[in-house]
Amino acid sequence: MTADASLRVRPLAALPEVRAGDDLARLVRDAGGDAFPPGSALVVSHKVVSKAEGALVRLADVTPGPDALALAERLERDPRLLQVVLDESVAVVRAERGVLICRTRHGLVAAHAGVDQSNVPDGWCVTLPRDPDASARRLRAALPGRPAVVIADSFGRPWRHGQAEVAIGCAGLTPIDDQRGGVDRDGRELVATQIAIADQVAAAADLVRGKTSGQPAVVVEGLGRWVTVDDGPGAVALRRDADEDLFGPRA
Amino acid sequence: MTADASLRVRPLAALPEVRAGDDLARLVRDAGGDAFPPGSALVVSHKVVSKAEGALVRLADVTPGPDALALAERLERDPRLLQVVLDESVAVVRAERGVLICRTRHGLVAAHAGVDQSNVPDGWCVTLPRDPDASARRLRAALPGRPAVVIADSFGRPWRHGQAEVAIGCAGLTPIDDQRGGVDRDGRELVATQIAIADQVAAAADLVRGKTSGQPAVVVEGLGRWVTVDDGPGAVALRRDADEDLFGPRA
Numbered sequence: 001m002t003a004d005a006s007l008r009v010r011p012l013a014a015l016p017e018v019r020a021g022d023d024l025a026r027l028v029r030d031a032g033g034d035a036f037p038p039g040s041a042l043v044v045s046h047k048v049v050s051k052a053e054g055a056l057v058r059l060a061d062v063t064p065g066p067d068a069l070a071l072a073e074r075l076e077r078d079p080r081l082l083q084v085v086l087d088e089s090v091a092v093v094r095a096e097r098g099v100l101i102c103r104t105r106h107g108l109v110a111a112h113a114g115v116d117q118s119n120v121p122d123g124w125c126v127t128l129p130r131d132p133d134a135s136a137r138r139l140r141a142a143l144p145g146r147p148a149v150v151i152a153d154s155f156g157r158p159w160r161h162g163q164a165e166v167a168i169g170c171a172g173l174t175p176i177d178d179q180r181g182g183v184d185r186d187g188r189e190l191v192a193t194q195i196a197i198a199d200q201v202a203a204a205a206d207l208v209r210g211k212t213s214g215q216p217a218v219v220v221e222g223l224g225r226w227v228t229v230d231d232g233p234g235a236v237a238l239r240r241d242a243d244e245d246l247f248g249p250r251a
Numbered sequence: 252m253t254a255d256a257s258l259r260v261r262p263l264a265a266l267p268e269v270r271a272g273d274d275l276a277r278l279v280r281d282a283g284g285d286a287f288p289p290g291s292a293l294v295v296s297h298k299v300v301s302k303a304e305g306a307l308v309r310l311a312d313v314t315p316g317p318d319a320l321a322l323a324e325r326l327e328r329d330p331r332l333l334q335v336v337l338d339e340s341v342a343v344v345r346a347e348r349g350v351l352i353c354r355t356r357h358g359l360v361a362a363h364a365g366v367d368q369s370n371v372p373d374g375w376c377v378t379l380p381r382d383p384d385a386s387a388r389r390l391r392a393a394l395p396g397r398p399a400v401v402i403a404d405s406f407g408r409p410w411r412h413g414q415a416e417v418a419i420g421c422a423g424l425t426p427i428d429d430q431r432g433g434v435d436r437d438g439r440e441l442v443a444t445q446i447a448i449a450d451q452v453a454a455a456a457d458l459v460r461g462k463t464s465g466q467p468a469v470v471v472e473g474l475g476r477w478v479t480v481d482d483g484p485g486a487v488a489l490r491r492d493a494d495e496d497l498f499g500p501r502a
Contacts, residue, residue, distance in 0.1 A: 006261035007459050009473075094497045101497075109410035118444075154446070158409060158498040159360035160489050162427040162447030164454070166411065176413040193369075195405070195457065196413030203415070204455035206446065207474070208258050222260075223458070238411050246345045246352075247409040247498045 007222040009204050014214035020054035025142030028217050036147035039224035042139070043150040043205035045216035046168055047119060047126055049135050055127045056120065057084050071095055081115065081125055088113035088127055091242070093249055103248075104128060107239040108168060111156050128153065132169025133234030140171045140231065147219070148173035148227045151235075152202035158247065165206040167198035167238060171231040173223070174198075175238050197226050198235055258473040260455050265465035271305035276393030278303075279468050287398035290475035293390070294401040294456035296467035297419055298370060298377055300386050306378045307371065308335050322346055332366065332376055339364035339378055342493070344500055352407075354499075355379060358490040359419060362407050379404070383420025384485030391422040391482065398470070399424035399478045402486075403453035409498065416457040418449035418489060422482040424474070425449075426489050448477050449486055 012031040018024065024044075033042060050056070064072065064079035068086055072079035075098055082100070086092075089102035093109055102113040106128065114128040129135045132151045140149040151169035156162075167175065179193040205218035242248060263282040269275065275295075284293060301307070315323065315330035319337055323330035326349055333351070337343075340353035344360055353364040357379065365379040380386045383402045391400040402420035407413075418426065430444040456469035493499060 005459070006259055007455070008257055008259055009455070010257035096497055097495075099497065103410075154444075157447075159354075159491050159496065160417065160447060160450065161491055162445045162450065162489060164415075164447045164450050193405075194413045196408075196411060196415045197458070199411065199413065199415050200454040200458050203451040204258070204260070204458060207448070207451050207455060208256070238413060240410050240412055244348075245410065246347055246350065 005222055005224070007204070007220060009208050009218060009220050011208045011215040012217040012219065015048060015216060018048045018051040020051065020056065022052045023142075024048060024052040025139055028139075028143065031217055033217060033219065034144055036143065036145035036219065037221055038145075039227050040145075040219055040221040041148035041150055041173055041201055041223055041227065042143065043152050043202055043218045043220060044139070046114070046128060046132065046151050046153045047116065048216045049129045049132070049139070049151050049169075050126045051120075053129055053135065055129055056124050057127065058124050059084075060123060071100065075100055081112075081117070084125055084127065085113045085115045088115060091249055093247070103242060106132070106168070107236070107241065108155075109245075110153070114153060114168075128168060133171065133236055134169075136169040136171035136234065137231050146172065148201075148223065150198055150202050150205070152205065154206070165199075165202040166196075167202045167235040170198045170235045172228055173201065173232065174226040174228060175233060175235055177226065196238060198238060201226075256473055256475070258455070258471060260459050260469060260471050262459045262466040263468040263470065266299060266467055269299045269302040271302065271307065273303045274393075275299060275303040276390055279390075279394065282468055284468060284470065285395055287394065287396035287470065288472055289396075290478050291396075291470055291472040292399035292401055292424055292452055292474055292478065293394065294403050294453055294469045294471060295390070297365070297379060297383065297402050297404045298367065299467045300380045300383070300390070300402050300420075301377045302371075304380055304386065306380055307375050308378065309375050310335075311374060322351065326351055332363075332368070335376055335378065336364045336366045339366055342500055344498070354493060357383070357419070358487070358492065360496075361404070365404060365419075379419060384422065384487055385420075387420040387422035387485065388482045397423065399452075399474065401449055401453050401456070403456065405457070416450075416453035417447075418453045418486040421449045421486045423479055424452065424483065425477040425479060426484060426486055428477065447489060449489060452477075 062080040064083040068083035154163040209215040313331040315334040319334035405414040460466040
């Protein structure tokens with residue numbers, strides 16, 4: 001199947017509540033992810049990966065330091081939650097108007113460093129997986145047919161309302177289709193054309209599940225051109241380094 | 252069909268080269284877009300819309316002013332092209348490291364204000380449609396079955412490599428699924444959850460076409476929940492106003 005053929009995007013059945021130590025691959029198989037045709041990808045919300053990996057923090061165990069306390073006063077948030085956010089971060093990019101945007105230790109730039117309290121037990125928060133590409137590789141290896149695997153999270157955007165899903169981890173998928181050096185139909189060089197395939201796969205998957213429906217796993221079929229035998233570079237290839245960042249912390 | 256059912260994404264046949272004054276709806280119908288099931292959207296690259304509307308500029312007709320000449324020297328670009336970019340812009344957000352990011356008169360923040368020379372005759376450039384939501388409404392009204400219509404462009408992202416498609420115009424599609432005030436599975440309020448549906452539809456569509464293949468038109472089926480009878484607010488709802496912008500021009 002070529003990438004010019006059609007794509008099909010379908011949700012798997014809802015997963016049960018995922019707990020630390022759960023075998024996520026088994027849960028995916030049990031939800032209907034037991035046969036992946038060639039050229040398909042499994043997209044999973046990062047939250048179930050984080051939960052299975054035990055990336056949860058109980059707020060009662062957190063002692064906020066002075067930076068978290070100061071931020072909490074400015075932003076009117078729980079200082080313990082902000083301490084978890086700071087622990088996940090290498091830099092605060094913006095802390096204004098109730099918004100806290102951080103660069104995580106992975107190099108992702110996200111609100112609250114990806115730390116989240118929704119669909120998490122009361123009094124706890126969930127952080128991003130420690131190494132989302134490694135998580136994707138492990139999940140891939142444990143699934144029948146070795147589909148591509150994308151671990152997705154929803155990120156806000158500086159100049160656009162609403163959140164869109166991006167790939168924070170992937171394996172077996174070309175993360176970026178680099179067409180630089182290619183030519184357009186008139187033979188003109190396509191200077192800036194690098195397509196964020198993995199992010200677009202994550203976005204497509206989000207269209208078939210509700211945030212509240214407990215359907216974190218989605219299968220995208222028809223990605224033939226971009227599904228690879230090797231695990232490939234992973235979603236780290238999508239992250240722009242801090243030294244190339246034109247929109248970093250205010251000087 | 253509910254939004255939890257599966258989605259199908261398929262390209263229409265290649266369009267012929269689009270010229271100013273062409274009837275884009277007729278070209279779409281001739282390319283196979285002659286029957287849209289309920290809940291489907293037509294996604295078209297902005298470039299064919301711009302071309303049909305005559306939004307092309309011949310560089311030989313442009314006299315660059317002092318700002319364009321200064322920028323051209325800094326960025327090593329054609330000053331006439333930069334004059335077109337400035338004409339499309341209300342503010343320069345960044346002009347550094349060979350990158351020129353502008354806020355357009357529509358309120359979009361994009362490299363080169365969306366002005367582009369690929370797949371355009373030599374010596375010309377193409378600008379964004381003057382009012383992409385209006386373009387989407389017109390195209391919708393002229394298509395059988397009145398599918399939702401999305402006009403898409405590929406935008407870079409500050410912290411991520413690669414471009415992803417976003418909706419610069421739409422009609423008949425809920426641009427943002429606003430779940431604020433909703434609750435998660437544990438009854439906790441979903442504070443920040445607004446999902447950029449139209450952008451994710453644009454991204455999904457991009458996965459079935461190559462940039463060079465001349466397949467600007469894609470049909471996405473299965474969007475039942477988000478396809479509306481009314482044209483709705485359009486993609487303007489996705490644009491964050493300059494006064495809310497935490498990443499605007501350097502002070």
